[in-house]
Amino acid sequence: MKHFLSSCEASRGKVGFECDGKWMYSGSEDGTVKIWDLRAPQAQREYESRAAVNTVVLHPNQNELISGDRDGNIRVWDLKANSCSYELVPEVDTAIRSLTVMWDGSLAVAANNKGTCYVWRLSRGAHTTCFEPHHKLHAHKTYILKCLLSPEGSADRFLATTSADRTVKIWSVDGFRLEKTLKGHDRWVWDCAFSVDGAYLVTASSDATAKLWNICTGATVRTYSGHQKGVICCALHDGTDVSSPM
Numbered sequence: 001m002k003h004f005l006s007s008c009e010a011s012r013g014k015v016g017f018e019c020d021g022k023w024m025y026s027g028s029e030d031g032t033v034k035i036w037d038l039r040a041p042q043a044q045r046e047y048e049s050r051a052a053v054n055t056v057v058l059h060p061n062q063n064e065l066i067s068g069d070r071d072g073n074i075r076v077w078d079l080k081a082n083s084c085s086y087e088l089v090p091e092v093d094t095a096i097r098s099l100t101v102m103w104d105g106s107l108a109v110a111a112n113n114k115g116t117c118y119v120w121r122l123s124r125g126a127h128t129t130c131f132e133p134h135h136k137l138h139a140h141k142t143y144i145l146k147c148l149l150s151p152e153g154s155a156d157r158f159l160a161t162t163s164a165d166r167t168v169k170i171w172s173v174d175g176f177r178l179e180k181t182l183k184g185h186d187r188w189v190w191d192c193a194f195s196v197d198g199a200y201l202v203t204a205s206s207d208a209t210a211k212l213w214n215i216c217t218g219a220t221v222r223t224y225s226g227h228q229k230g231v232i233c234c235a236l237h238d239g240t241d242v243s244s245p246m
Contacts, residue, residue, distance in 0.1 A: 014056040025065055027053030033067050033077060047077050047084065055098050060105040064129055068096025068110055076129055085128035090118040097144055100159075103152040107134070107173070109159060111147035115140035117161065119176070137176050140165050145190050149173070154198025158215065162189035168203055170215055180218040184211060193236040206230035 015026045023044070024036050029052040034043040051071035058065055064085070065077040072094045076086035090096075091112055098111045101122070108131065110118045117139050120131040139147075143164040150158040150173075157173035168182040168189055187206035194201055200221065201213045210224040210231050 014053075016056065016058055018058060018062055025056055025058060027056035027067055029053070031069070033065060035065075035079070045079075045082065047075075049073065049075060054096055057099045057101050059101055059129060060103060061129075066099055066101065066108065068099045070095045072096055072112070074099070074110055074131075078128060081127075086130070088131060091116065098147045100147050100149045102149050102157075102173075105129075107149065109147050109149060111139070111144035111161060113143050115142055115144055115163065117144065117147055117159070135176055137171065139163075139169055139171070140167070143188075145188060146192050148192055148194065150194050150198040151196060153196050154194070156198065158194075158198065160192050160194070160201055162192050162203060164188045166205075168192060168201070168213070170201075170218075180215065182213050182218055182220075184220050184223075185209070187230070190230070190232040191234050193234050195236055200236075202234050202236045204231040204234040206232070210234050 017024045027033050031049050031051055033047040033049060033053055033056055035045040037044050049067055049069045051069040053067050053069050055068045056065055063079050068074050072089050072091055074088050074096060075084050078085040090110060095113045096110050097113060101108045105122055108120045108122050117137040119135040121134045123130050139161045140163040144161050146162040148160045159171040159173055161169045166185050166187060169178060170180040172179050185205040185207050189203050189205045191204040192201055199215055201215055202210060204210050208227045208230055212221040214221050
């Protein structure tokens with residue numbers, strides 16, 4: 001892992017793992033998407049995006065990576081063919097800030113610097129995943145910093161968006177109605193993570209705090225403070241029962 005960090009220390013993109021934890025992927029400001037075998041010191045594969053990569057997600061089929069970059073490009077990287085199999089630009093010269101894919105692979109959402117979310121239905125074509133336009137959501141009036149679809153265990157299907165406007169919004173995926181606006185952070189909200197049952201959300205903000213929210217009520221359950229500078233990322237352990245005392 002020391003070797004990995006030295007290769008990616010300038011990266012402020014996205015990192016994730018495949019389902020069995022055997023390899024990981026990363027997106028970087030150097031314009032590349034890389035795949036790493038956790039047992040090896042060097043990247044096993046490298047894909048050129050030609051612009052700083054802001055976000056990368058792994059399709060639930062575990063065979064495709066989807067990246068979004070600063071120039072507004074979304075690319076699908078076929079890991080079996082070892083090449084880019086699909087490319088689209090939702091809005092010219094508008095950076096893609098965040099991507100998320102529904103747990104069953106049925107939907108993809110991309111959020112950009114203008115506060116817009118583009119939603120596609122995903123289907124499998126002859127050689128790649130295809131994107132069918134489904135909805136355009138004007139979620140915020142300024143930058144969206146993170147968009148995230150709720151996990152498989154959720155009773156309802158939600159989309160969470162965090163923004164430079166200091167709010168977090170919860171949208172119903174069925175019709176993309178605004179369900180809740182979570183207010184309480186004093187600065188930009190950079191990141192969020194759902195609990196495994198989709199009932200709670202953790203957020204990270206430039207105000208140097210993280211917060212735990214009850215999505216049903218919209219109330220802050222707990223505020224985590226202690227950092228001296230902004231909190232720009234967060235994660236929630238899937239095995240944690242957030243309804244129990246901590």
